[in-house]
Amino acid sequence: MQKNSAPITEFTIDISDAEIDDLKRRLAFTRWPDQIPGTDWRYGAKTEYIRSLCDYWRNEYDWRKHETRLNRFPQFRTEIAGTDIHFVHVESKHADATPLLISHGWPGTFVEFLHVIDPLVNPEAHGGTADNAFHVVCPSLPGYGFSGTTTTEQIDTLAIGEAFAQLMARLGYSKYIAQGGDWGALITSNIGCIDAEHLYGIHLNMPFGFPTTADPNEGLSASEIADLATMAHFEQMETGYQKIQGTKPQTLGVGLNDSPAGLCAWITEKFHSWMDCDGDIESVLDKDDLLTNISIYWFTQSICSSTRLYYEVTQNPRLKFLEAPVAVPTGVARFPKELMLFPRLWCDNVYSDIVQWNTFEKGGHFAALERPAEFVDEIRTFAANVVR
Numbered sequence: 001m002q003k004n005s006a007p008i009t010e011f012t013i014d015i016s017d018a019e020i021d022d023l024k025r026r027l028a029f030t031r032w033p034d035q036i037p038g039t040d041w042r043y044g045a046k047t048e049y050i051r052s053l054c055d056y057w058r059n060e061y062d063w064r065k066h067e068t069r070l071n072r073f074p075q076f077r078t079e080i081a082g083t084d085i086h087f088v089h090v091e092s093k094h095a096d097a098t099p100l101l102i103s104h105g106w107p108g109t110f111v112e113f114l115h116v117i118d119p120l121v122n123p124e125a126h127g128g129t130a131d132n133a134f135h136v137v138c139p140s141l142p143g144y145g146f147s148g149t150t151t152t153e154q155i156d157t158l159a160i161g162e163a164f165a166q167l168m169a170r171l172g173y174s175k176y177i178a179q180g181g182d183w184g185a186l187i188t189s190n191i192g193c194i195d196a197e198h199l200y201g202i203h204l205n206m207p208f209g210f211p212t213t214a215d216p217n218e219g220l221s222a223s224e225i226a227d228l229a230t231m232a233h234f235e236q237m238e239t240g241y242q243k244i245q246g247t248k249p250q251t252l253g254v255g256l257n258d259s260p261a262g263l264c265a266w267i268t269e270k271f272h273s274w275m276d277c278d279g280d281i282e283s284v285l286d287k288d289d290l291l292t293n294i295s296i297y298w299f300t301q302s303i304c305s306s307t308r309l310y311y312e313v314t315q316n317p318r319l320k321f322l323e324a325p326v327a328v329p330t331g332v333a334r335f336p337k338e339l340m341l342f343p344r345l346w347c348d349n350v351y352s353d354i355v356q357w358n359t360f361e362k363g364g365h366f367a368a369l370e371r372p373a374e375f376v377d378e379i380r381t382f383a384a385n386v387v388r
Helices: 017-028 047-059 063-070 117-121 156-168 183-194 222-237 238-244 248-257 260-274 287-300 303-315 372-388
Strands: 008-011 075-080 083-090 099-102 135-140 174-180 199-204 330-334 354-359
Touching: 017 047, 017 156, 017 183, 017 260, 017 287, 017 303, 047 099, 047 248, 047 260, 047 287, 063 183, 063 287, 075 156, 083 156, 099 183, 117 135, 117 238, 117 372, 135 156, 156 354, 174 183, 174 372, 238 248, 248 260, 260 287, 287 303, 303 372, 330 372
Parallel strands: 099 135, 099 174, 174 199, 199 330, 330 354
Antiparallel strands: 008 075, 075 083, 083 135
C-alpha cells in the first residue's frame, strides 16, 4: 500500500563469497593484546572471551544460514531526504492490525527485533488473539546496516524522526504506534512531537526526564535515589565510548572498519555491560545473534557512519521533546539494568500523558533481545490502551 511518488523497492541481503572470505582472512591475522591476569572485563573487553568469539566467528559461525534467516522477513529500501532507508515491513494477515514503527539504537540493528516480529504480526501462533496483531515496520537508522551511509551533517535524531514519519506516511499508515529504546527512544520521543496527529501513542523502554526543583531528590523514593546514583556511576565509568564517538568518530572508524576483531570487541563489550546477564553474555543472548548483529556492521562498513550520530547529537542537539512536553499517550517499560533510569516524577516533565508505566524484574538495555516475551506482552497491552 504505497503512497507518494518516491519508489519503494524490494531488498534482499546478498553478501558475496569474497567478502566472507576476506572477513575470515582478517580474523586469522588478528594481533591480540595482552591483559593483566584477573582483570576480567574491568579494563574493557576481556581478550580471552573476544578471542574465542572471533575464533567461532571465523571457523563455525555460518553467515549464509543467518542471511537466509534475515531474508525471511520482507525488506525494502526507499529514498527519503537524500538517504536510502532500509526497512523490514511485515504485514499481518489481519488487515485492521495496528501499524507499529520500531526503532533500534547503537550498537544494534534490526537483529534486535528478530524474536518479536512474528509474535507481533502473527499473535495467534504466539499466545495472542487477532486483536493483538500488528503491521511491523522496522527501519535501519540512516548510516546503519543496509540503509545508505550519511553524506551530510545534521542527520540526527530529529532528522531521523522526520524520515521515519515520512516512511509511515509513504506506506499508507495514517495512524500508528512508535516504539524505541536507546537512539530509538530519542527518535520516538521526537516523533511524538512532530507527528502527533498520526500517532495513537509512543512506547519507550528508555524514557527521559529532568527535575524541576532545586533539590533533585525532592519527592523521590529511596530506590529512585539509588537509581540516580547508578546513572552517575555509568556517566563516570561507562561513557568513554560516548566521548570518542561524540567528538572524533572518524578517527575511531579507521580502526573499527579495518579490523573485525576490533569491531567485535567494541560492540561486544557494550552488550556485556548493558545487558542483565550477570557477566555471562551467552546466558541471555545467543552468540549467533550477537555475531549476526556485528556481521551486519562489518559487511556494510557502517560502523563509522553509525557512530557519527553521536557527534550530531552531541554537537548540535535538536531534541524537540525537551523543548515542550510530549502530549501523545505514552507507555514506558522500565527494565532494571537499563542505562538511563530517570524517576517517574522527572519523566512526567517530558511526557505529559503517561498512560502505562510497567516495571520489570529482569532485563537490560536490549529489551526485545533479552526479554522478548515480556516486550511483546507490553506492546500488546499498550496498544489495547491507546488504539481506538
